[in-house]
Amino acid sequence: GNGGTIVTAPGDGGGDCDYVVRFFAPSVGIPEDPATGSITCTLAPYWAARHGKRALRARQLSPRGGELRCELAGDRVKIARQARLYLQGTIAI
Incomplete structure (x- = not known):
């Protein structure tokens, strides 16, 4: 198939x-x-139900890794994570 595999704990x-x-x-x-x-x-709705809370912290365990915060907001999930400025510039059109 064209899908992927999610592993979570x-x-x-x-x-x-x-x-x-x-x-x-x-x-x-x-x-x-x-x-x-x-x-x-x-995953956020699943883990929110398991933990009994709407705001969660998640960690991706890939070699690079990543952490994010998520919050259930009605039928949506708000996602936030820290970012670093890599490049800044101006494009003339």
Whole structure:
């Protein structure tokens, strides 16, 4: 198929993260996605129900790693993570 495989488990229990995740999609040329925000829309409601809370912290366990915060907002999931400015410039059109 054209899909991927999501692997998830509860977090460390120390309040550092509520769940951990890895995502693999070799059939579409992605051996492992290092930080997959899109699967959070699927996982956040599941883990929110398991933990009994609406705001969660997640950690992607790929070699590069990544941490994000997510919050259920009605039928949506708000996702936030820290970012670094890599490039800044102006484009003339």
